[in-house]
Amino acid sequence: MISNQWYAVLDANEVRGRRPVGVTRLGQRLVFWRDGARRVACFREACPHRGAALSQGRVLGGNLQCPFHGFEFAADGHCVCIPANGRSAPVPRAFEAYRLACREAHGFIWVWNGAPSEAAEPIPWFDSIDARFSHATLRDLWPVHYTRAIENQLDVVHLPFVHHNTIGRGQRTLVNGPFVRWEPGAGTARRMNIWVYNSHDEGRPPHRAEELDPGARHPSLQFQFPNIWHNWIGDNIRIVAAFAPIDDENTMLYVRFYQNSVRLPLLRQVFNGLAMPANALILSQDRRVVVRQVPKRTHLRMGEKLIQGDGPIIAYRRERDELIPQSSA
Ligand code: FES
Ligand SMILES: [Fe+2]
Structure with missing residues (x-):
């Protein structure tokens, strides 16, 4: 930790x-x-x-x-x-x-x-989610070390396989980049911004991150150390996850659906609730694979054979390894 x-x-x-x-x-x-x-x-x-x-x-x-x-x-x-x-x-x-x-x-x-x-530092958060947004929360216990749960949400390579019939539909198997940029977060906790450029494989190699320029586009994914994540679905719809470490082998995931289009109190509650079955399905697709990964806990130099598309995972491991000594990881 x-x-x-x-x-x-x-x-x-x-x-x-x-x-x-x-x-x-x-x-x-x-x-x-x-x-x-x-x-x-x-x-x-x-x-x-x-x-x-x-x-x-x-x-x-x-x-x-x-x-x-x-x-x-x-x-x-x-x-x-x-x-x-x-x-x-x-x-x-x-x-x-x-x-x-x-x-x-x-x-x-x-x-x-x-x-x-x-404890004088500000609480970390994603400022683009303001008071106009409302949310519904899904809680899911994963028997995994928190590093595996977090890395799963930074993994853009798995989408067309694990989620082939949901968010990964369309066979966009080629992983260009991804483009990763760090920025200051709240206090000492830095924020990783990730832009995703997955595409169909048309016979050319993937673009490297240096060849991509996100311009003013909002990052698709953000991870704020130590344990919150933000997926920008659109200006009005977001997913946020918190990965609460329980112990070395268990993590409680809190996955939230946020939206700011429907604002009437009762109506928005119904609307937010309706989004949860789809989120639960997507999460169960991830869970199935992640709970069987070995070893349970990750480090920067752990012997996994990583590829270009794993860039955000490497960036996460590098930052985390700098923030904590191996012995207490
Ligand atoms: S009052 Fe708590 S153990 Fe005695
Ligand atoms: Fe996933």
């Missing part, structure tokens, strides 16, 4: 109501809950007292209460009450829950993979 980055880890709708939610993300058991002001908070799930799962507790007066001995924790992690010591007894700082910096934005919950005191 890359340190000091904001990761989209949950859909905001997964933490609603008064019940704390326990999940594994970024290789850790975590608990998410909302305080009295409905702000989302995130702790390591294990209670600092004797390791009970805080997700089995409850929210009481805006604090999270452990199910075992009733210690109460404020959203900043501070333990505010140890019932066995008496409500009036002061609580030493050492009883703090381990807090992770956490924010809610764009309908996702984001966790900072690093010290909370350093």
Whole structure:
């Protein structure tokens, strides 16, 4: 995992109501809950007292209460009450829950993979998706390392094969380029822009990336480190995916259909919902192949025999390998 980055880890709708939610993300058991002001908070799930799962507790007066001995924790992690010591007894700082910096934005919950005191960077996002867009979300658990799930969405070579009867229809097997350009993203997380030029094979070799010029055209695909992706279907229709790392062998995919043509609240909900079966089908076509790839986790120098069309995957691996030491990948 890359340190000091904001990761989209949950859909905001997964933490609603008064019940704390326990999940594994970024290789850790975590608990998410909302305080009295409905702000989302995130702790390591294990209670600092004797390791009970805080997700089995409850929210009481805006604090999270452990199910075992009733210690109460404020959203900043501070333990505010140890019932066995008496409500009036002061609580030493050492009883703090381990807090992770956490924010809610764009309908996702984001966790900072690093010290909370350093979580000053802006949340990464695709600015062309503004408040006029509405969305529907599909959640899909993939038993793969997150690198494989991300690389699948940067892979433009697979389209006519994996998706031969859906988005890859038309036998455009020749992969020109693709053209890749990096740009600054939010904070230190860079954004990869990819322009796709797949075409029919008419007997000539594919154009190299240097021979292509996207001009002012918006990139077909964008990947924003560490874990969000954007597919520009058209000015009014987009697909966004977040790849939430669970552990070394599992990733939760959040795939969203965004549109800004239908804006009436109920109507847009129906419209967005209607797009989901097609997205689910396309995702299931990817999943079938990706879950069987070996090895599970990728690196820049891992011995795969890559081709020109794999350029975006190489670019992703190069950037990621620079951002993290191999040992913690
Ligand atoms: S284990 Fe949580 S209060 Fe004791
Ligand atoms: Fe695909």
